[in-house]
Amino acid sequence: MATAHVLVFPAPAQGHLNCFLHFATALLRAGLHVTFLHTHHNLRRLGAAAAAAAAAISPRLRFLSVPDGLPDDDPRRVDGLPELMKGLRTTGSAAYRALLASLVVRAAAYGRASSPTAYCRSPSTSPRSSACRRSHSGSLIELGELPFPGRGGDDGLDERVRGVPGMESFLRRRDLPIQCRHLAATTTHGDPLLTSVVAATAHSRNARALLNTAISLEHPALTHLARHMRDVFAIGPLHAMSPAPAAATSLWRHDDGCMAWLDSQPNQSVVYVSLGSLTDDPLDQLNKPLNTDMAGNNHDDALLRQALLDVAGAGACVVPWAPQRDVLRHRAVGCFLTHSGWNSTAEGVAEGVPMVCWPFFADQQINSRLVGAVWGNRVDMKDACERGVVERSVKEAMESGEIRRC
Structure with a gap:
């Protein structure tokens, strides 16, 4: 009997790539073949790490790509999502259909057992959504x-x-x-x-x-x-049930130096702050709660790092991109200040880390309410993110026995 072959096509954003590759890992463990479809832009960003990760996960996994319809120098920021969606519906859709047809024809011509027999794409069949x-x-x-x-x-x-x-x-x-x-x-x-x-x-x-x-x-x-x-x-939480290697899922290179810093901190003493991969203008977003004025190139990682260190002082560790799953399960982390994206929400819940919610858009508002009002292991500070509110919320999350029992 021919082995099933699944074509997985996530939306080209970091959150979708994370959970879809976890999903692909589960399919591979079940003995299936998987073709994981990136955009040209994202596959170039992954570079050699993509090939190495595919080889490490399974010989039955391969990465292919299609265009997203945007110029190579487009920054692909959150305010450009409508243009990205349009490009995928036009240029990307045509390339996708041509690729799909070529896979089927190639399998028939060479008698391959692993022709695509199922397709998983977002958003119609989406392992990402809550x-x-x-x-x-x-x-x-x-x-x-x-x-x-x-x-x-x-x-x-x-x-x-x-x-x-x-x-x-x-x-x-x-x-x-x-x-x-x-x-x-x-x-x-x-x-x-x-x-x-x-x-x-x-x-x-x-x-x-x-x-x-x-x-x-x-x-x-x-x-x-x-x-x-x-x-x-x-079928979740996928990151806990069938985790893919971090290097295979991230468009940014993890800075593991923070793990050694965490090792030197007391138990449950650290507030981990991550606002996700699509939060626009991170310096501007942080000005109000930190009561400071961090102006300049809002997308300069070095500037952001220095600005945060200037505010937090020697008691902070700032990295461009952290290995989040490892950070959340570290004994030193006592609170997670999060944008409430679904991946971060599921990872925080799975590790039992109290969370302080600062949602921005899409599903983040409803995620923060769900965890704060229903599950009870979060403080929801949407629409009220000022320095005093942040301080009180973090203190409550760190010290509340009721939140920690959830």
Whole structure:
């Protein structure tokens, strides 16, 4: 019998690459062949590390790539996501279909046993998403919850949101993706990211969903999804069940020097701060909570490092990109100040680290509410990130016995 061959095509962002490669590792352990599809840009960034990682994981794994439709010198920042999505739908889609056809034809011509028999791509079948994010996107528009009634903006953000089974008791308007606050009253599709989510779920009745979550974490949302989709599988947390080597998943090179520094610190004494891979203008974001003025090239790692060291002094260690899973499981880490991306949320929960949440966009708002209001192992400081709030939140997370027991 021919061995199944799965083509895995994640969205070309760090968070998607992380969990999709963990997913690919699980498929390889099951004896399948996997072709992992990057964009040309990302595969070039991975460089030799990609080939070395593929060889280390399995001889049945290979990396291929397609164009994303953007110029080579495009910075591919978060504010350029609409252009990236457009490029993938046009240039990338054509190249993807041609590649898929060539794989099938090549397998038939050479009698290979591992022709592609299944395809996994985001967002239609997405191991990255939480169940809660996927359960509410379209129905809120149908119910008239979006756009927000009234004047919009920040008015009424603490009002409860109707129409999300299992979440009516705690979900507020401020917990929905930040884009929801700025929708015009005359349209529900003004934001390209929301539009893509609605489009991806509009025809889900016959779709299968693979979600990087666990029944114990999101049982109500999973139950709701199961009523509206062909199949729903909770297959996470993937990073704990089938971890891929860190070098294979990261577009940035890990700086392991922080681990030796952590070894020298007392137990549960360190606050680990990471705002993810897509947070725009990190210096500007940190000005307010740190009560400082860090101006300059906001994307200069050396400048950011020096600015943070100037504020924190000798008691800090700043690296461009940390091996997060190793950091979170280190005995010295007592708190995680996070942007609440789903990967970071799942990793923090799995390691039992108290978290302080500072969400920015997309699913981060709802993730922070879920963990703070339902799971109870986080302090949610969305929309109130000032120096005093940060100090009180970190102190509560570090010292609260109730949070640590969760």
